[in-house]
Amino acid sequence: MNGLRGHRLGSLDEIPVGEGRTYTVDGEMVAVFRLRDGSVRAVSALCPHRGGPLADGQIDNTVVVCPMHLFVFDLATGCSLSGQPDLTSFPVGVDADRTIVIYPEVSP
Amino acid sequence: MAPRLVVIGNGMAGVRTVEEILARGGGFEITVFGDEPYGNYNRIMLSNVLAGVQDEAGIFLNDLSWYADNAITLHTGTRIARIDRFAKQVYAEDGSATAYDKLIIATGSRAFVPPIPGIHRPGRGYHQGVFAFRTLDDTRAMIRYAREHERAVVIGGGLLGLEAARGLQNHLGHVTLVHAAGHLMNAQLDAQGGAILRRSVEQLGIDIVTGAHTTEILGKHEVTGVRLKDGRVLDCDVVVVAAGIRANATVAETAGLVVERGIVVDDQMRAQDEPDIYAVGECAQHRGETYGLVAPLWEQAKVLADHLTGRDPHAAYHGSRVATKLKVAGVDVAAMGVKEAERDDDETLVFSEPRKGIYKSVVIRDGRLIGATLVGDVSKVAFLMQAFDRGLALPEDRVELMFDLGGPPAEVSAAELADDAQVCNCNGVSKATIVQTVHGGCRTVSGVMDRTRAGKGCGTCKGLVQQIVEWAAGGEAEEDPGASWYVPGVPMPKPELMHAIRTHGLRSVSSVFATLVPGGEEDAKSKMGLASLLKMMWGAEYVDERDARFINDRVHANIQRDGTFSVVPQMKGGVTTPAQLRRIAEVAERHDVPMVKLTGGQRIDLLGVPKEKLPQIWAELDMPSGYAYGKSFRTVKTCVGSDYCRFGVGDSTALGIAIEERFQGIEGPGKMKLAVTGCPRNCAEAYVKDLGVVAVDGGRWEIYVGGAAGAHVRKGDLLATVGSADEVITLTGRFLQYYRENANWLERTYAFVPRVGIEHLRAIVVDDAEGLAADLDAAMAASVAGYRDPWKERAEPVTPGQFRTSLPLVVLPQVPVR
Structure with missing residues (x-):
């Protein structure tokens, strides 16, 4: 990962515990969630069903529930658990100064 | 090394137990012995195979790769001859020995073949042309033979015999069913029900002889007929014996286990006095009962798996209340509990319409359903099974047990529905999608609803979804453990949950998960219900964790399809002023609010407001929230009442405003929509509200509860007639509080009131028969005192980015601006 700094989105404190907020990464909308177990997750921000804003959804440590029609997606993989197309998931973490970072896709 | 688990029997009970053990993490080295040469198949479906509506491949439950994938050693075609319980070994007929640490006997049962002269041929088993109906091999042989012959006699008029008779009609020309008892299915049906079933079956072209004992099977080289006790001879060339089943317990009995009608087991399914030997399924006898149906067997398998894996050391099987719903030879039959009244004061209701083949009877004792029989029309079976199983209170109009009165038109049966028929009109789910999900292995109604979203809209199709799941699962639909839980992620019904919350002093949603969920797992879908309950x-x-709130409750507005929000200011009783209207108009104009709309609750809705603008709009409106977004008290609709209306007999607007003023914003398990109308002409639609008040002449008010005019339409039940507005407010508060404390999450009053019963509600709310009134009043008063207008939460966001947009940059489906 040398030299790959990733996208720095902002302070972790911008996201209340257990909620999500939307960020733009390279023109793409990404919903970032701060789980109650302390970790963060990032998936594409739009529900593939009707475009619901997933950052407004309720989460637990595994899934996000779209606020529109309550479709469910796995936060770690982006996989739909209710028969919709999958979301894209992004590698995400928090660095030493509490900044949320989306890491670049690791190329093979 | 993992302990060795040996299972004798590769049928539905044995393998189901293994599946349940694997689902709990396994932990055993498992060996399964089956005496049939196949993998594991669904025996119930053999009648479908016989009838030609399903092929053999379709009835297999687990193919050989499943055993390999789960590291299970399977010996098919291997019968266990002997159990040495001291050496802890089992011996197969081929002499091989297998050691076990734990042994499960799941040998099922075999066909009972009465000792009729001529039924056997010395040295070669059954006489040529005689068949039992138990295994896949039996079924194959029967089909092969029947195709080359003309006339069959089926001995036995129970479920199996009827299925055999119907199935055989596909393969030969003439079928006669001979039954020893006086009427068909005498184990399940009373004489009248049996007679009606007989008519329906005869119309299918099957001849039926009841009260007929078969005394001899005729024919020298092959079957040529049967002789009955009265001397009659029925010519035939095929005989199928379906005279019942007996537990396969010989191997257990030889090993010295206690065997009566089956292997005697305790509540952990353990054989008597044997710490390491268990029995499940048809071969087991629990508290004197043996079961021949699939549902009890599933329950036994779960208990045994909980016990063996240590998942739940207290797991205990307490026996099953057997309720069956079947299609017998093409006729719907359902039976549960007792067949007929047993005591003088048992209530019995019977409806019989022989011309249509319909028969229904129910037996009630002490206000509880203790038995029901349905033939030909089983539309009420889901309700009856639930009432029977859970001992629910029954409708005061007993006839509602048998018929839907004033409800939607007769439901189409699951089987008749076309595959592409849309079942859920809210979420666009077809019958085929539901059936595929069931065939994909999801066999609970709630599981199917979660995966497909069927029934998750207005909910009116839930009954049909349930019927389709049951039909598609072929009688193997699983009981939903979570059906009684308040929220899906915490395994407790509401009273138990509230008790645990109080005992542990749990004041936040996260503490409920941490304390009351095994493993402490959070559940997103449970947060909103828990938040409401704790508040x-x-x-x-209450420790308000904002993530436990649904988005609407986080930003005090209702999210719309394009991700914007609707703003509905409070307008008590639907009464407004020119100044208020002017202010709303100015705000709407200043912010280019795309749509301004009057609501059904007599308010004004500003639609299409972006999240980030909400605080500013609230500030400019400077009106309290109308709560048009929450599972909460919404609004009180009123008519103009006695001040202006020339028919009005009570001041409905003043009372409506007073009620709204008092109960504004109170959260509950579901929405609470109220109305006050000034006379029985009902202009404010009070008869169809969660609580509706109707002024009647003489200065009195009628209070109706449990009404609805949404997806479900119901006229409320009259709770009380009172003489003053104060009494209306007191009873309203008491009723709403009782609803808040006792209704299930998202259970509207239209479901809650009939479930609890209006008499019961009246006793508690009006007559204070249980002495709860003072507590209810105090609890409601505390909630009222705690009211704070959420729209005051606007100067500073409560959480970072509370009103930050989550709207995407890409184009969403646009709501057209009118």
Whole structure:
């Protein structure tokens, strides 16, 4: 990962515990969630069903529930658990100064 | 090394137990012995194979790769001859020995073949042309033979015999069913029900002889007929014996286990006095009962798996209340509990319409359903099974047990529905999608609803979804353990949950998960219901974790399809002023609010407001929230009442405003929509509200509860007639509080009131028969005192980015601006 700094989105404190907020990464909308177990997750921000804003959804440590029609997606993989197309998931973490970072896709 | 688990029997009970053990993490080295040469198949479906509506491949439950994938050693075609319980070994007929640490006997049962002269041929088993109906091999042989012959006699008029008779019609020309008892299915049906079933079956072209004992099977080289006790001879060339089943317990009995009608087991399914030997399924006898149906067997398998894996050391099987719903030879039959009244004061209701083949009877004792029989029309079976199983209170109009009165038109049966028929009109789910999900292995109604979203809209199709799941699962639909839980992620019904919350002093949603969920797992879908419950229980002491709130409750507005929000200011009783209207108009104009709309609750809705603008709009409106977004008290609709209306007999607007003023914003398990109308002409639609008040002449008010005019339409039940507005407010508060404390999450009053019963509600709310009134009043008063207008939460966001947009940059489906 040398030299790959990733996208720095902002302070972790911008996201209340257990909620999500939307960020733009390279023109793409990404919903970032701060789980109650302390970790963060990032998936594409739009529900593939009707475009619901997933950052407004309720989460637990595994899934996000779209606020529109309550479709469910796995936060770690982006996989739909209710028969919709999958979301894209992004590698995400928090660095030493509490900044949320989306890491670049690791190329093979 | 993992302990060795040996299972004798590769049928539905044995393998189901293994599946349940694997689902709990396994932990055993498992060996399964089956005496049939196949993998594991669904025996119930053999009648479908016989009838030609399903092929053999379709009835297999687990193919050989499943055993390999789960590291299970399977010996098919291997019968266990002997158990040495001291050496802890089992010996197969081929002499091989297998050691076990734990042994499960799941040998099922075999066909009972009565000792009729001529039924056997010395040295070669059954006489040529005689068949039992138990295994896949039996079924194959029967089909092969029947195709080359003309006339069959089926001995036995129970479920199996009827299925055999119907199935055989596909393969030969003439079928006669001979039954020893006086009427068909005498184990399940009373004489009248049996007679009606007989008519329906005869119309299918099957001849039926009841009260007929078969005394001899005729024919020298092959079957040529049967002789009955009265001397009659029925010519035939095929005989199928379906005279019942007996537990396969010989191997257990030889090993010295206690065997009566089956292997005697305790509540952990353990054989008597044997610490390491268990029995499940048809071969087991629990508290004197043996079961021949699939549902009890599933329950036994779960208990045994909980016990063996240590998942639940207290797991205990307490026996099953057997309720069956079947299609017998093409006729719907359902039976549960007792067949007929047993005591003088048992209530019995019977409806019989022989011309249509319909028969229904129910037996009630002490206000509880103790038995029901349905033939030909089983549309009420889901309700009856639930009432029977859970001992629910029954409708005061007993006839509602048998018929839907004033409800939607007769439901189409699951089987008749076309594959592409849309079942859920809210979420666009077809019958085929539901059936595929069931065939994909999801066999609970709630599981199917979660995967497909069927029934998750207005909910009116839930009954049909349930019927389709049951039909598609072929009688193998699983009981939903979570059906009684308040929220899906915490395994407790509401009273138990509230008790645990109080005992542990749990004031936040996260503490409920941490304390009451095994493993402490959070559940996103449970948060909103828990938040509402905790707020109701603790009031100011509630620790408000904002993530537990649904988005609407986080930003005090209702999310719309394009991700914007609707803003509905409070307008008590639907009464407004020119100044208020002017202000709303100015705000709407200043912010280019795309749509301004009057609501059904007599308010004004500003639609299409972006999240980030909400605080500013609230500030400019400077009106309290109308709560048009929450599972909460919404609004009180009123008519103009006695001040202006020339028919009005009570001041409905003043009372409506007073009620709204008092109960504004109170959260609950579901929405609470109220109305006050000034006379029985009902202009404010009070008869169809969660609570509706109707002024009647003489200065009195009628209070109706449990009404609805949404997806479900119901006229409310009259709770009380009172003489003053104060009494209306007191009873309203008491009723709403009782609803808040006792209704299930998202259970509207239209479901809650009939479930609890209006008499019961009246006793508690009006007559204070249980002495709860003072507590209810105090709890409601505390909630009322805790009211704070959420729209005051606007100067500073409560959480970072509370009103930050989550709207995407890409184009969403646009709501057209009118």
